Every structure is written in structure tokens, then in C-alpha cells.
Amino acid sequence: MENILKQMMKGNNNDCGIASYCTANALVIEALLLYAKKNQTPVLIEATANQVNQYGGYTGMTPQDFTDFVYRIGDQMGCSRNLIILGGDHLGPLTFKDLSEDEAMEKAKVLVRAYVKAGFTKIHLDTSMKLASDNKDKELPTITIAKRGAQLYQACMEAFGEMEEKHTQRPVFIIGSEVPIPGGATEVEEGISVTKAADFIDTVETYKSVFQEHGLADGWENIIAVVVQPGVEFGDSQxxxxxxxxxxxxxxxxxxxxxxxxxxxxxxxQTKEKLKEMVEDGILILKVGPALTFRLREALFSLSMIEKELVPEQKQAKFIETLDEVMVEDPKNWIDHYHGTQEEIALARKYSYSDRCRYYLSNPRLQETIHTLFENLDSISIPLNLLHQYMPSQYDKVIRGELLNCAKELVYDAILEVVSDYEYAVKG
Known part of the structure; x- marks a missing residue:
């Protein structure tokens, strides 16, 4: 069966694209699938190799677990599975880069096979990182990147050929040797360099040559995109x-x-206008991740401020305080990313664009806190004047009768403000 993404993209003569939502957060995925159901439009949800892998990743999920997780949410939301596209991002030896080439690539092959077997149909082959056996003093040659990519492509197609459900869509692939750091750069105080046209051409021609050498020439039709750096990035406050x-x-x-x-x-x-320009210029797949949970965090903070005005202190969920406590108790997901004075670091834990707090939102203590916050606010009626103060966009929809004045619906709508910018950009 032909891949739906391949049908949608139709090469760079197309005037529409697709947003790729890279997230493992349940509330975000719920909002995305509600949007897909309401608009009957496919939604692309991606997992990264460090989020989800054969060892569980930082989410504790294997690729099959992630598939089941998303489909279970879709079933609860009443969203048809036909509207859900699953993608795997940065698939390769990323999480095994401290091993030698032989060891790292064997584990990477197991990884990509697991993604394909779990029904992921968009596969980003990322072999751009140096491994323990690579020369640390020299740039990794494009030919090495391409050869490793070809090995992973073969592993993917072998796994696809073994699948019992032959009606499953054939996976499509994204390549690229100039790949931004997953989740945003740690520091971006200077300008961002755009990928040179010569480097893009070198990547494509090298991959085509390697595919030919490996007897994979026919497989080139399954390559639909190349990752490039078009000059966009974000840091803590930039x-x-x-x-x-x-x-x-x-x-x-x-x-x-x-x-x-x-x-x-x-x-x-990015602004929606800039996103639209990117699509018009051939950047038809727009990846977004931290911005989704950043907006979720903003909405939860706003609800927390409303709670402080309405709920007795002893009954408050205190999400803002609890989030910071959990992050301070377990700093491994932010300690290497936030720098400066103690005050600056504390501010970054809450408000950084890199949104390292997203790694903590599935923490059981925080899940209980969010549940309590929702219960507290749903047990009363949020006054419209307070809603106007802390969530003005949602207020406008509530007062027009377009949105229910309940906590979870307000959060969904806040998340979908990000989604609406991307959907505006990718629609022709």
C-alpha cells in the first residue's frame, strides 16, 4: 500500500506540506487527535530515538508501546486510526554513540526494525553522529554517513517484508547529514548557519551512489525528504x-x-507567517516539539494562578511549585542545558523555550497534581473576569460559546493555538 505521506508530498512541486508533532505527552496527543477527528485530517506524531527505543528510552516505552499508547488515546478520543501517521525521528546510533561502529550499528538496526514492526511509516535515518571508533579529530565523511544510512534502510525494509499484515503502508524515509540537535540547541548566542546548497547536493548524490552500490537503486523512490538547517533555531530565551x-x-x-x-x-x-514562507520555499515537513509542551505548561501555569485566587491554600494543587520541586529533586534532564546564576537557572526551569520541564510532566506526582488542579477548577465555575486575566484567548472563545469553560478543554485549546499556526502554514 502506498504511503499516505508520499501521496501528500508529491515532491517539491507541491504547495502544501505537513506538520510533524514530536511529542509523547498524553494531553498534547489528546488535543492533536481531537483536532484530527474534528477536521478529518491526518496528523503526524513522531517519537525520537532517545524518547522511545528498544530499551524504553526516557519515556519507558518501546516503539510498540508508543504505538499502543497513541492508538489507545485515539480510540478514547474517537479518532480513526486511519488519521494517525506515526514517525520515528533521529533513528540510528544516536543513543549508542559511545560504542564502536559494529556495536552501535547492530543496536541501531534493532532499533529501526522495532519502529517499522510497530507500524511507524515515516523513518528519519540519522547516522550523522560520530561513534566511539570514529576519528575524533576529523569531520565524519558524508560517504560514511550514507553507508550507515543504507544499512539501516536495508534493516527497515527487511522488517517491513516480514510483517504479516501486507496491507500495511510501505515506510518512507528522510535522510540528511546536517541534523539539528534533538529538542533545540543548548546555546544559540550567535547566528545560525543555513545549510550550503553544495552540502545538500553532496548528501543526495552520495546517498544515491551508495544505494546504487548496495543494490538499492529501486529503494530511492522511498526517500521523500532531506533534513536541512534553513536558519531556524531556539535557545532558552532566543x-x-x-x-x-x-x-x-x-x-x-x-x-x-x-x-x-x-x-x-x-x-x-516561528510565526505562522514564517512557517508559511518555509512551506512555500520547499520545506514541506515542519518539525515541532517543545513549543507544544511549552504552551501546555503556560496553560497549566495560568490555571494555577486562577486556582490561587479561588481555592483555599490547603486544597490547592500548587502545580507551579510542585513542578519545580520535582525538577530540582531530579536535575538530570536540565542540569547540562541551563546556565548562569541560580536565579537565572530557576527562571529557565520554568520558562526556557527549550522546555526541559516536558521530561517531567509524566512524573506520577505531577500527574496527580494536574488531576487535582483540574478537579479543583471544575468543582467551581471559573469567573469570566479571571479567565480574561489569565487566558484571554480562551476567554474570547468561551464567551462566544465556542469553548467549554472547563479546565481540560481550556488546556486543549491552548495547545491547539500552536497547532493552528502549523496547519495554517502547511495548507495549500
Whole structure:
């Protein structure tokens, strides 16, 4: 069965794209699938190799677990599974880079096979990182990246061939040797360099040559996109907006490869107009991750401020305080990312664009806190004037009768404000 993404993309002569929502947060996924159900439009949900792998990743989920997790939410939301596209991001030796090539690549093959077997149909093959046996003093050659990518492609297609359900969509693949750091850069105090057209061409031609050498020439039709850096990024408090003039040379070079499109990572926090420009310039797959949970966190903070005004202190959920306590007790997911004075670090834990607090939202203590927050606010009627103070966008919809004035619905709507920017950009 032909892949739905392949049908949608139709190469770079297309004028519409797709947003790729990289998240494992249940509330975010619920909002996404409600949107898909309401609009009867496919939604692409991605998991990264460090989130989800054969050892559980930081979510504790294998690829099959993640598939079951998303489908279970979809079933609860009444969203057809036909509207759900699952993608795997940064699949390769990323989490095994401290091992030698032989060891790392064997584990990477197990990883990609598990993703394909679990029904993921968009596979980003990322072999751009150096492994323990690579020369630390030299840049990793494109030929090495491509050969490792070809090995993983073969492993994927072998796994697909073994699947019992032959009606399953054939996976499509994204390649690229210039891949942004998953989840945003740790520091971006200087300008972001756009991928050189020559480097993009070198990547494509090298991969095509390697596929030919490995007897995979026919498989090239399953490659639909190349990851590039179009000049967008974010840090703790910085956003580098897309500048189409600086990306002109890169985007023009795409015209020589009509079956390919660009995939842009770290597009979080771009304006909807900039996102639209990216799509118009051939960056048809827009990856977004932290911005989704950043908006979720903002909504939960707003509800917490409303709670402080309405609920006796002894009954308050105190989500803001509890989140920081949990992060301080277990700093491994933010300690290497936030820098400065103690005050600056404390501020970053709450408000950084890199949104490291997303790693903690599934913590049982925080899940209970969120549940209590919702219960507290749903047991009373949030006064419209308080809603106007802390959630003005949601207030406008509530007073017009377009949105229920209940905690979870308010949170869903806040998340979907991010989604609406991407959907605006990718629709032709």
C-alpha cells in the first residue's frame, strides 16, 4: 500500500506540506487527535530515538508501546486510526554513540526494525553522529554517513517484508547529514548557519551512489525528504526566525530534485507567517516539539494562578511549585542545558523555550497534581473576569460559546493555538 505521506508530498512541486508533532505527552496527543477527528485530517506524531527505543528510552516505552499508547488515546478520543501517521525521528546510533561502529550499528538496526514492526511509516535515518571508533579529530565523511544510512534502510525494509499484515503502508524515509540537535540547541548566542546548497547536493548524490552500490537503486523512490538547517533555531530565551533571503540558494537547489522536499527541524516558536514562507520555499515537513509542551505548561501555569485566587491554600494543587520541586529533586534532564546564576537557572526551569520541564510532566506526582488542579477548577465555575486575566484567548472563545469553560478543554485549546499556526502554514 502506498504511503499516505508520499501521496501528500508529491515532491517539491507541491504547495502544501505537513506538520510533524514530536511529542509523547498524553494531553498534547489528546488535543492533536481531537483536532484530527474534528477536521478529518491526518496528523503526524513522531517519537525520537532517545524518547522511545528498544530499551524504553526516557519515556519507558518501546516503539510498540508508543504505538499502543497513541492508538489507545485515539480510540478514547474517537479518532480513526486511519488519521494517525506515526514517525520515528533521529533513528540510528544516536543513543549508542559511545560504542564502536559494529556495536552501535547492530543496536541501531534493532532499533529501526522495532519502529517499522510497530507500524511507524515515516523513518528519519540519522547516522550523522560520530561513534566511539570514529576519528575524533576529523569531520565524519558524508560517504560514511550514507553507508550507515543504507544499512539501516536495508534493516527497515527487511522488517517491513516480514510483517504479516501486507496491507500495511510501505515506510518512507528522510535522510540528511546536517541534523539539528534533538529538542533545540543548548546555546544559540550567535547566528545560525543555513545549510550550503553544495552540502545538500553532496548528501543526495552520495546517498544515491551508495544505494546504487548496495543494490538499492529501486529503494530511492522511498526517500521523500532531506533534513536541512534553513536558519531556524531556539535557545532558552532566543528565537532565530526564518530568513528566506538567506535560504534562497539552498531552496533553489531543491528544484533539481523534484521528488524530494526539505524537512525542517526546530521550527518551534516561528510565526505562522514564517512557517508559511518555509512551506512555500520547499520545506514541506515542519518539525515541532517543545513549543507544544511549552504552551501546555503556560496553560497549566495560568490555571494555577486562577486556582490561587479561588481555592483555599490547603486544597490547592500548587502545580507551579510542585513542578519545580520535582525538577530540582531530579536535575538530570536540565542540569547540562541551563546556565548562569541560580536565579537565572530557576527562571529557565520554568520558562526556557527549550522546555526541559516536558521530561517531567509524566512524573506520577505531577500527574496527580494536574488531576487535582483540574478537579479543583471544575468543582467551581471559573469567573469570566479571571479567565480574561489569565487566558484571554480562551476567554474570547468561551464567551462566544465556542469553548467549554472547563479546565481540560481550556488546556486543549491552548495547545491547539500552536497547532493552528502549523496547519495554517502547511495548507495549500
Amino acid at each position: 528565537v532565530f526566525l526564518y530568513n528566506r533571503e538567506e535560504a534562497t540558494s539552498l531552496c533553489n537547489s531543491l528544484k533539481d530534485y523534484p521528488t524530494l522536499v526539505f524537512e525542517g527541524h526546530s521550527t518551534d516558536y
